[in-house]
Amino acid sequence: MTSYLVVGGGVAGLTAADELLRRDPTAEVTLLEGSDRVGGKIRAGAVAGVSVDVGAEAVLARRPEALELMEHAGLGGQVVHPTGASAQIWSRGRLHRVPPRTLMGVPADPGTLTGLLTDDEVDRVRHETPGVRPGPDEDVSVGELVGSRLGRAVVDRLVEPLLGGVYAGSADLLSAATALPGLLAAARTGEPLLAAVDRVVPAGGGTQAPAPRPVFATLAGGLHRLPAALAGSLESRGARVVLGTVARELHRRPDGGWEVVTGPRPRPTSYLADRVVLAVPAAPAARLLRPVSPEAAGLLGEVETASMAVVTLAYGSRELGELQGSGFLVPPVDGRTVKASTFSAAKWDWVREAGRGAGPDGQDLTLLRVSVGRHREEATLQVPDADLVAVCRSELAAALGRDLPSPVDAHVQRWGGGLPQHAVGHQDRIARVRAALASVPGLAACGAAFDGVGIQACIASARRAVEDLG
Numbered sequence: 001m002t003s004y005l006v007v008g009g010g011v012a013g014l015t016a017a018d019e020l021l022r023r024d025p026t027a028e029v030t031l032l033e034g035s036d037r038v039g040g041k042i043r044a045g046a047v048a049g050v051s052v053d054v055g056a057e058a059v060l061a062r063r064p065e066a067l068e069l070m071e072h073a074g075l076g077g078q079v080v081h082p083t084g085a086s087a088q089i090w091s092r093g094r095l096h097r098v099p100p101r102t103l104m105g106v107p108a109d110p111g112t113l114t115g116l117l118t119d120d121e122v123d124r125v126r127h128e129t130p131g132v133r134p135g136p137d138e139d140v141s142v143g144e145l146v147g148s149r150l151g152r153a154v155v156d157r158l159v160e161p162l163l164g165g166v167y168a169g170s171a172d173l174l175s176a177a178t179a180l181p182g183l184l185a186a187a188r189t190g191e192p193l194l195a196a197v198d199r200v201v202p203a204g205g206g207t208q209a210p211a212p213r214p215v216f217a218t219l220a221g222g223l224h225r226l227p228a229a230l231a232g233s234l235e236s237r238g239a240r241v242v243l244g245t246v247a248r249e250l251h252r253r254p255d256g257g258w259e260v261v262t263g264p265r266p267r268p269t270s271y272l273a274d275r276v277v278l279a280v281p282a283a284p285a286a287r288l289l290r291p292v293s294p295e296a297a298g299l300l301g302e303v304e305t306a307s308m309a310v311v312t313l314a315y316g317s318r319e320l321g322e323l324q325g326s327g328f329l330v331p332p333v334d335g336r337t338v339k340a341s342t343f344s345a346a347k348w349d350w351v352r353e354a355g356r357g358a359g360p361d362g363q364d365l366t367l368l369r370v371s372v373g374r375h376r377e378e379a380t381l382q383v384p385d386a387d388l389v390a391v392c393r394s395e396l397a398a399a400l401g402r403d404l405p406s407p408v409d410a411h412v413q414r415w416g417g418g419l420p421q422h423a424v425g426h427q428d429r430i431a432r433v434r435a436a437l438a439s440v441p442g443l444a445a446c447g448a449a450f451d452g453v454g455i456q457a458c459i460a461s462a463r464r465a466v467e468d469l470g
Helices: 011-023 065-072 119-126 142-150 152-167 181-189 193-200 225-236 282-289 294-300 349-355 385-400 426-438 455-469
Strands: 003-007 028-032 044-047 050-053 087-091 094-097 216-219 240-242 247-252 258-262 269-273 275-278 305-316 327-329 338-342 365-372 409-420 443-445
Touching (some): 003 011, 003 258, 011 028, 011 275, 028 269, 050 349, 050 365, 065 216, 087 152, 142 181, 142 193, 152 327, 152 338, 247 282, 258 275, 282 294, 294 426, 349 365, 365 385, 385 409, 443 455
Parallel strands (some): 028 240, 087 327
Antiparallel strands (some): 044 050, 247 258, 305 365, 305 409, 338 365
16 A cells, blocks of 8 residues: 655645545545645635635636536535626726736737727737747746737736736736746747637627636635535545644655654654655745755745735625626736725625625625735735725725725735746746656655646646656
């Protein structure tokens, strides 16, 4: 019987443990998680007594990984999709609907940008220039790729807000190979970006056309239900899930197996296994890897992160009034503190129903969330929770163009260093990490620092790590 240690109980670690048992139901699998819960950036919080997501809230429905994992956890029948309310961009003091048929802000039809961009800016997009043409293995920043061809306004007013919502990162630093691989591939062949988006983003059909598949999905009751269900599934199949156990050291044993040291230095605890999967963020992974793979440790130690906070607000529905759309994104160029807001009760039916009658004296509540924090702007978050709530309330009122009542309750969830930044050349860096680890038998690593920050990318990286173990 082969024994495994999975270090880290986020979605990547849970997936790795699940995959190990799916491949070998007789395997001895132990998962070590440093905190008091599994789930990583998927987390629940109570706001006015209502349990909602205060971290990741949705998965991509057009990729199979996350939906498959929900099936593995026994939750496949509880997948739900957004209501269809439209997202908006708060730009130049006005809310604008996100233009249709865009790919991470890059449009298929420049005419749809009228209003969000000035006439001159739209004209610049319409007359796309050749711009940069990267070589077959060359990476460039998203800002350089898009800005050199369509003009800076598309980067500032469309691409940046969407990147901020996904990566909390800057278009001028983020890798096009990671964030816009399809458009980078098109640029390498000389295809115009407008034509590439027109090719890959389907146009709306007539009245008889089938409805497009939803882009996003979650679970009724919240995505935070997934980690606990996965942990329960693992334990029912014989795995051990050990919480409150921080891995301090990783050692190769003389017999070829592995030792993970946890606990306080005066009274350490050792866990032994034949093979190890590291599913922790880049910084702790680098620390653990330093004695056994200095090259991989050094490369992972170069990955920068962004910190952010999610502020969830509960309002009395009658006092708040109606909200239009599913929320809004904010271009950094406008100098706002808030980077996005999700009108959760308008976006998800389950949130609206959870707020029904949940307030004082049985009043209906409307729950929404506001995101703060971008890469290299950590000073924004270095204020008390009350100040974060105040600025979110103020900018939310400015975006909506009206005074808002006092919230019934507020919740602040901080994610320090929560989002790894996939800078230009990141894919080459990760390829070198994997090559270095391949020379260390019985060891693999995965997580958001590898192939993408989305849940589906974390799942894919975990499955690849298990495959790499052989």
